[in-house]
Amino acid sequence: MTPFLRALLPAALLSASLAAAAPMKLADYLALSGPAPTAKLAYGSAPSQYAELFRPAGAGPFPVVVLVHGGCWTIKFGGIGQMRNLAGALAAQGIAVWNVEYRRVDEDGGGYPGTYQDMHAALDLLERSATANQLDLSRIVAVGHSAGGQLVQWIAGRAKIPASSPLHRAHPLPVREIVSLGGLADLRNERALIQSSCGRDTADLAGLPGPARPNVFADTNAAELVPNGSHTVLITGELDTVSPPRAARDYAARARAAGDTADVIVLPGASHYDEVAASSPSFKLVLPAIRKALGMPH
Template identity: 30%
Template structure:
């Protein structure tokens, strides 16, 4: 029985140690150093999964590291507390466990400094608890339009009061092939801060359906619904904000910029019904699919499914979906929050996009959070460092460009 308990302690100790060490190395190692690994789809997928778990757990990674250290030292139990009292194998394992604990502290310090630099305050002990309350669900499920045989829906979150209220149109992520409207750390939060929120649905791409030219039009469909339903719902369509994350960030930014240049063709309603978009928010947005195709295995898969092939095969399609090609001096003020250790949407491309906004004279703010990966930990928890930063940045940005009182 004693041997079995020691075996279990060793097994779980090594497992937790490996997660800790790999997770902290992914957070602290510059992403460009790993470009050759990102070309392998399996490893990129594993990296993103570990990033997501690590960023969601936050301070609890240190707890896991300490548990791993305790389990391993329970197994090692050296006769003498000297290096020669341990075998080389056990010394290495114990050393890695110690490294994981130290690296966890370093990562939390780096993240906390990044959050503080972004103006969101102290964030070392985040999240307070794993997971967290996303708030009450939507107040109403609405039909925004019908496209062919497909009925498009959206979740509506209402603020208190009669309005008229500014409106945030949220576009979910999912690599253009997955995802749906649903609770997140921002919808109810923004409604509680005086903004109506419309979390929209669009038709997804697949291995056989390459809707690179109509997904943004489906978002445009939801925009026309706002105009047609403004009065009974208390919407102020002169104060509309686009907000999207990951692939949804691409669609939100493109819809906003194209609405200004009158090049957005909605798949329902009419172009004349598209309201004025006065601000944009992108969370780790996939703004450069051409570069993403070259950067990683998943980038290639996204290009094949959403666009239908490579940039060499379809240059005109990539010109259409790459957000920088829709920048004009009239583009709405744009806030971008990006993880510095993102192994899917690489920070270098997003930062380059922000530079193009500045060159065009578009008011913008680019916030890069070091040691956080794709999703910055906000995919399911409102209490993480990334969600805390995004919430703070959004409220400040909207207060500046989309005041809650008309």
């Protein structure tokens, strides 16, 4: 166990987190639900271009979690609805949640560059909505699951995207704290894993090379947008076969070698789905990591 994890958890909480529980299956994940959001705000005209705001009770300003669902970049495996389970639990902690929907590769306009442009637009809308909703954008962490882990890790490096790219933004909202839950973030080095876990080819996620864009990873691959001053916590289930602990450790090593900071937490006895369920024993490890990233007592 890493010193980072020991610092997050007192002994009693750590003992509770190790309690035996059956790992969640895909059907358990698809059955997840949570409270209705405070508001639903569109950032574009397509059906999937919106975010849900979960605003805690009381007066702000509130720290903010940008929450990005997974699902192998496809509409087949659920998404924003399942993440309401985690969003509701975080809102109960006094944390505002910006739960992002986006166009996936099997939707019109999804894939490259549309999915990434949706992330830009969702964060732009968050920035415009912050004052009215008492959101403290100086305390912000992006939390993504699986394919959403790839997207939040990409968010951290947006300022390094080349000016020649359609994904370049001159002054993106900085998000330096990242929590990736079973993320599939390294498009270049994990191509085989992404193919075997999700049936996705690089072209689905990064586009095709051409004379104006010979390197399709220069603006899409989080591992090539480091160093960017971020701190990434990669959390993955011990029994996760979609994004196994080995993938988290390999990404963390690349981030550290580039000059950023990264920590790995392996959830005992957990699958790819326990990572996002507030009802799972794994939440006792996930929640302190999020609170720590926000500068809250943990």
